[in-house]
Amino acid sequence: MTENCESRFAAYRGAHVLITGGVGLIGSALARRLAALGADVLLVDSMVSEAGGNFANIADFRDRVRLNIADIRDGAALRHLLAGQDFLFDLAGQTSHLDSMNAPEHDLAVNCTAQLQLLELCRAVAPAVKIVHAGTRQIYGRPRYLPVDEAHPLRPADVNGVNKMAGEAYHLLFHDVYGIDTRSLRLTNVYGPGMRIKDARQNFLGIWLRRSLEGEAFEVWGGEQRRELLYVDDAVEAFLRAALSRDTAGLALNVGGDAPYTLLALADALVRASDGSARFEQREFPAERKAIDIGDFVTDDRRFRGLTGWAPRTALDDGLGRSLDYYRRHMASYL
């Protein structure tokens, strides 16, 4: 970590930081970094089996943070946990598009109802807390133009998208009406060590990694759709900068990757990163997936970059290589 970087984040030294979804992919990487910056970090995670929480994600720094297992729907618990916090990184959520269609009311309870309750609790017990909400580019739905900027209409293509849209809108509203210091980052697909690889619930790359490590071909559905990937450490940097940027308060801001790639190009990159041991097969899109697929997606995140100076720093091949290395060593904890 450079001196420059340390001084940028001096405000986190000794600060009280709550991370919901703190044992998941982004939450755990954020916690590791915040602990290194000297923050007093409290992780909240439901540890439900369908979500991203995995104790292996925090094993290397478990003694430097506090952990409270609780569902974010548990308002009584959250009231206690929120009191006295300086920062709230609001990462808990249901992420699976397909699960959201099969169990829409569960998705609503977690991604929408619980967000409203959390903000009401912040008003009550932590009105000065600085919040960053993990939003998603999913709320735009199928793009009408590319690249997609923040003015693009919102037409979610699945129940998860509707609920994430509403969850984000509460944040912006509580900023506008009550002066809560909150913003939302509309993230593209985040990947890296700590992601769920058991299945595709977090994103498609999880299952690709798993199959590659097990010596099996992974499936590429379609192939020509363009997608972006953001390495988890770059996502962490975006969250850390956003929470300290007054200019981002009340805004919903896109956070994309370094560049868009076709799924085929991503598959080729994974084969390269595995030194050729990974292989894949192209497949037709399954019907239930096709109904909620959004085609090409390319993010315009110039506004966020301009306001915070953030830019992704991890090249795709490097990020994929680090991910493969990690799972080669820790595979058993993620199956």
Next chain:
Amino acid sequence: MTENCESRFAAYRGAHVLITGGVGLIGSALARRLAALGADVLLVDSMVSEAGGNFANIADFRDRVRLNIADIRDGAALRHLLAGQDFLFDLAGQTSHLDSMNAPEHDLAVNCTAQLQLLELCRAVAPAVKIVHAGTRQIYGRPRYLPVDEAHPLRPADVNGVNKMAGEAYHLLFHDVYGIDTRSLRLTNVYGPGMRIKDARQNFLGIWLRRSLEGEAFEVWGGEQRRELLYVDDAVEAFLRAALSRDTAGLALNVGGDAPYTLLALADALVRASDGSARFEQREFPAERKAIDIGDFVTDDRRFRGLTGWAPRTALDDGLGRSLDYYRRHMASYL
């Protein structure tokens, strides 16, 4: 009713029609019209005291429709009531902006969660039902440009707006993914005989009418903000046309009034309609209202007019006069 008009709505003769919020302002007027068109009409209403339902609204045609008192959150009841329906006019909701800030989770349960459940039930027991959802211009929030068309960004200014935005988004999603024949009308302020006048929960005009009829001055908060009013019979016509228009399926469409008026101009019109007996006082905006007020609002509803041929036909002075007449005769039932 003209012959032309009857033939336009021939599809309603003998059709099974469910109206949620059926004892409220729009619901009851729609029911009266549908009963006259020969439809088999079932009204569902929670009859909770804060909402718009009032038995006086249906007294003149009570024997020509069926009524089932139930909350739209009651999924078991709705499952039975939805089965076999050809049309669903989805008007039930919490409408008070201020209540939505004071009891946000109740607003969410009614305007968001219940909508998702209703659509899931439609998929299960009435997949071919034609739906019109009562949306609201409130979801746009404070306008960034005027007039506001459907491409205007959504930035709800209160909790009610967030939940109505999500409730509408479910409808569009269920069209896109499951082929449900549904659309949403983003309505401006609707007024007329049958509206709630006990307080301002439906819109500001209710309390203006009440004070005028009681011989007291009504209060105009601010005065220069431009607003639109849509007479209830014109709103009914919009719903009837929308449900029969295939071209509107999957769309959210603005429905405005005949013209925008400043609140002062509306107040003057009410004084005129009362033959000078009404009077008003201008007041500063109360603080808790100002935080969620949206300034001027002017609707661009050319898309809906173009698709359906609809236009409002009731002039403001006429609509206000009819409203005053109605409440002079039925005042006791509305206090």
